[in-house]
Amino acid sequence: MEQVIANGLYLGAQYALIALGLTLIFALMNVLNFAHGQMYVLGGFITYTIYGQLGLPFVVALLASGVTLAVIGALMEKFLFRTVIRRSHREESTMLLAAATAFFFDAVILLLFGEKQRGVPKIVKGVFNDAGIIMPYDRLVVGALAIIFIAAFVLYMQYSRVGRAMRALAQDRVAAQLMGVRVDRYSMIGFAMGAMLAGVVGGLLVTITGVNSGIGGPISIKAFLMVMIGGAGVVGGAIAGGFILGMMESVGLTVLREYGDVTYLVIFAALMVFLSVRPNGLMGKPWG
Amino acid sequence: MINRRSTLKSMALGAVSTLAIAAVGISYAQAENKELKIGFVGVTSGPAAAWGTSNVRSMQTRAAWINETGGVKIGNDTYNVNIVTFDDQKDPKRAIAGMEKMAQEGVHYVVGPNVDDGAAAVRPVAEANGIIYFPYAFPKALYQKPASNAVLGMIANYQSGPAIYKYLKENKGVKKIAFVAANESDPLSQRDGGVEAAKALGLEIVAQNDTYQNDTRDFTPVLTPIVALKPDLLVLSGVAPANAPLLIRAARELGYEGLISTETAQDAKVLEEGAGEYANGFISVGGASTPEIASDTMKEFVTRYTKMFGEYNDESNTKVYALEYIIDTLKANPAAINDVAEFKKTMDTFTAPNPFLKGDAKLGYVGTTSFGQKRQLSVPMVVNEYKDGAFQTLFVGSVD
Numbered sequence: 001m002e003q004v005i006a007n008g009l010y011l012g013a014q015y016a017l018i019a020l021g022l023t024l025i026f027a028l029m030n031v032l033n034f035a036h037g038q039m040y041v042l043g044g045f046i047t048y049t050i051y052g053q054l055g056l057p058f059v060v061a062l063l064a065s066g067v068t069l070a071v072i073g074a075l076m077e078k079f080l081f082r083t084v085i086r087r088s089h090r091e092e093s094t095m096l097l098a099a100a101t102a103f104f105f106d107a108v109i110l111l112l113f114g115e116k117q118r119g120v121p122k123i124v125k126g127v128f129n130d131a132g133i134i135m136p137y138d139r140l141v142v143g144a145l146a147i148i149f150i151a152a153f154v155l156y157m158q159y160s161r162v163g164r165a166m167r168a169l170a171q172d173r174v175a176a177q178l179m180g181v182r183v184d185r186y187s188m189i190g191f192a193m194g195a196m197l198a199g200v201v202g203g204l205l206v207t208i209t210g211v212n213s214g215i216g217g218p219i220s221i222k223a224f225l226m227v228m229i230g231g232a233g234v235v236g237g238a239i240a241g242g243f244i245l246g247m248m249e250s251v252g253l254t255v256l257r258e259y260g261d262v263t264y265l266v267i268f269a270a271l272m273v274f275l276s277v278r279p280n281g282l283m284g285k286p287w288g
Numbered sequence: 289m290i291n292r293r294s295t296l297k298s299m300a301l302g303a304v305s306t307l308a309i310a311a312v313g314i315s316y317a318q319a320e321n322k323e324l325k326i327g328f329v330g331v332t333s334g335p336a337a338a339w340g341t342s343n344v345r346s347m348q349t350r351a352a353w354i355n356e357t358g359g360v361k362i363g364n365d366t367y368n369v370n371i372v373t374f375d376d377q378k379d380p381k382r383a384i385a386g387m388e389k390m391a392q393e394g395v396h397y398v399v400g401p402n403v404d405d406g407a408a409a410v411r412p413v414a415e416a417n418g419i420i421y422f423p424y425a426f427p428k429a430l431y432q433k434p435a436s437n438a439v440l441g442m443i444a445n446y447q448s449g450p451a452i453y454k455y456l457k458e459n460k461g462v463k464k465i466a467f468v469a470a471n472e473s474d475p476l477s478q479r480d481g482g483v484e485a486a487k488a489l490g491l492e493i494v495a496q497n498d499t500y501q502n503d504t505r506d507f508t509p510v511l512t513p514i515v516a517l518k519p520d521l522l523v524l525s526g527v528a529p530a531n532a533p534l535l536i537r538a539a540r541e542l543g544y545e546g547l548i549s550t551e552t553a554q555d556a557k558v559l560e561e562g563a564g565e566y567a568n569g570f571i572s573v574g575g576a577s578t579p580e581i582a583s584d585t586m587k588e589f590v591t592r593y594t595k596m597f598g599e600y601n602d603e604s605n606t607k608v609y610a611l612e613y614i615i616d617t618l619k620a621n622p623a624a625i626n627d628v629a630e631f632k633k634t635m636d637t638f639t640a641p642n643p644f645l646k647g648d649a650k651l652g653y654v655g656t657t658s659f660g661q662k663r664q665l666s667v668p669m670v671v672n673e674y675k676d677g678a679f680q681t682l683f684v685g686s687v688d
Binding site for chain 2: 003004007008010011014052106107110114115116117118119120121122127129134136139205208209210212213214215217218219249250253254257258259260261264
C-alpha cells in the first residue's frame with residue numbers, strides 16, 4: 001500500500017504542474033487552451049534536442065523550453081487570441097481557435113521531430129528502496145522540483161505586482177481595467193506564463209516518460225480533467241485536481257486490476273456524478 | 289554592337305532555352321515509363337504514427353530506388369512506381385475514406401491499414417472495388433474464406449507467440465508468465481492469443497487482466513502489482529513502440545528481474561533512448577534486420593532510407609516486404625496489373641528470390657495452416673534480443 005500511495009503522490013505532483021498553466025490561461029482570458037498538451041510536447045522536444053542531442057546541461061535545456069514556450073504563448077495571445085476576443089462576440093470562437101492551434105502544433109511537431117518516441121539520459125541514476133517503497137531517484141527529484149515550481153508559482157501570484165494584477169484580471173476584467181490594470185499586457189504575460197509552465201513540465205518529464213509527437217491531445221484531456229475536478233480557473237483547484245487524479249489512478253490500477261481497464265471508467269463516472277453535484281468543481285469560481 | 293543589355297538578354301535567352309530543352313528531355317524520359325500506383329492507407333499521425341510511417345517510408349524509399357534505376361519492367365511495359373498515401377489517423381471511418389480514395393484513383397494494391405478495426409472496416413470497400421490490401425492486423429476472419437482480398441503483411445502474434453514462449457520455456461526455464469496490454473482491440477486480441485498459447489504450453493499465468501490506456505505516460509502504477517507477482521516472463525502484448533521503453537523501464541525500476549518480450553516489431557533507437565541498459569535482454573520480433581542475415585540489398589535499403597529520411601526505423605525490416613511482393617507478383621503475372629483475380633491466382637504458385645536475406649531464401653505466399661489459404665506474406669520470423677543499442681538474432685522461425 002505504501003508503494004501505491006507513493007505512486008499516487010508522485011503522479012499527483014506531475015499532474016498538478018501540468019494543470020497549472022491551463023487553469024491560469026482559463027482564469028485570465030476564459031480561454032480553454034486545447035493546445036496545452038501540444039505546448040507540453042514542444043517543451044519536451046526542446047529539452048530532448050538540447051539535453052539529449054546536443055549534450056548541453058539539463059538546466060539549460062529546461063530554461064530553453066520555458067523561454068521558447070513563453071515567447072510562443074505571448075505571440076499567440078497578441079496575434080491570435082487577442083484579435084479573436086476583440087472581434088468575436090461568441091465565446092466558442094476562442095475554443096475553435098485553440099483547437100486549430102492544437103492541430104497546427106501537432107502537424108508542426110510531427111514534421112520537425114518525427115514520429116518516434118524520444119527519451120533522454122536519466123538526470124539522476126539509482127533507485128530508492130526502503131520501507132516498502134521503491135522510487136527511482138530521478139522521480140524523487142522531478143517530484144520535488146514539481147512541488148518547488150508549484151510553490152513558487154503560488155507565491156508569485158500571491159505577492160508579486162504582476163501576480164496581483166493577474167488575480168485582479170481573473171476576478172473582474174472590467175473592474176481591473178477601471179482600476180488601471182493594463183489588460184492587454186497582463187493577458188499576454190499570463191498566456192506566456194501558462195505556456196511556459198507547459199514547456200517546463202514537458203522538459204522536466206521528458207527525463208522520466210520521454211516524449212512523442214502524438215501525446216499532446218491526451219495530455220490536454222488529462223489536464224482538463226484535473227481542472228474540472230478542482231474548479232476551472234482556480235490555482236488551488238488545479239493542484240487539488242492533480243493530486244486527486246494521481247491518487248485515484250494509482251489506487252484504481254491496483255485495486256481494480258483484476259477487472260481490466262476500468263480505472264478510467266470509474267474515474268469518468270465519478271467525475272460525472274461529482275460535476276452534477278458540484279458543477280464548478282471543488283473550489284468554485286476563479287481565485288476564490 | 290554588343291553592350292551590357294544585349295549580353296544579359298543573350299544570357300537569359302540561353303538559360304531559358306537550356307531549361308526548356310532539359311525539361312523536354314526529362315518529360316520525354318518520364319513519358320517512356322508508365323505509372324504504377326500503389327496505395328497506402330494507415331496511421332501516420334498520433335501516438336501510433338511510427339507504425340504507418342515506417343510503412344510509408346519503406347515504400348517511398350524502395351519506389352525511389354526503383355524509379356532511379358529506370359523503373360520496373362512488368363510484361364512489355366516499364367513502370368515508375370508512384371506511392372499514393374492516406375493517413376487514416378487510426379480511425380476506421382477515415383480508413384474507409386482512404387480506401388475509397390484509392391478506388392477513385394484506380395489503385396488496385398494497397399498496403400495497410402495498420403490496426404484490426406481499420407483493416408476490418410475497409411474490407412467491403414476493397415472487395416467491391418477490386419483492391420487487394422495488405423493489413424498489419426491479425427483477425428483471422430480477414431484472411432479466411434470467404435474473404436480473399438486481404439493479405440497479412442507480417443507474422444501474427446498467434447504464430448510468433450507460441451514459438452517464443454516455447455523457446456523461452458526450453459532455454460530460459462520460464463514457468464510463470466504475466467501479460468499486460470493496452471486497452472485497445474489489437475493488443476487485447478494479441479494478449480488473448482498469447483494466453484491461449486501459454487496455456488497450451490503448460491505455463492502458469494499469474495496475470496492476464498492488467499491493461500492500460502494507450503496514452504499512459506507513467507507505467508509504474510500499472511506494473512506495481514504485476515511485478516509483485518514475480519513472473520519469469522512479462523509479455524507486453526501488442527505494445528506500441530512508443531510505450532515499450534516506458535514499460536520496460538518502469539518494470540526494471542520496480543525491481544523486476546525476469547524476461548520481457550513482445551510479438552510486435554520495435555525500434556532499437558527508441559529502446560536505447562527510452563530505457564537504456566534496462567532494455568537489454570528485451571525480446572521482440574523483427575524482419576531481415578540483424579547483420580547475421582541481412583543481404584547487401586537490405587543494407588543498401590537501410591542506407592537509402594536513412595539518407596532520405598534522416599533516421600532508419602527498425603520496424604521497416606518487416607515493412608519493406610509488402611511493396612516487393614506486389615511488384616514481384618505483378619512481374620510474374622502482368623495480367624494482374626488491373627485484375628486482382630489474376631493476382632489471386634498467381635499467389636498460389638508464386639515464388640521469387642528474397643532480395644533482403646542472405647543465401648537462397650525465397651519470397652512466397654503462406655498462411656495455409658492459419659487461414660486455410662495463402663493470404664500471408666512469407667516474412668522471416670526473426671526473434672530478436674535487444675543488446676546495447678542493437679538487435680541480435682535469438683532464433684529464426686518460419687510460417688507455413
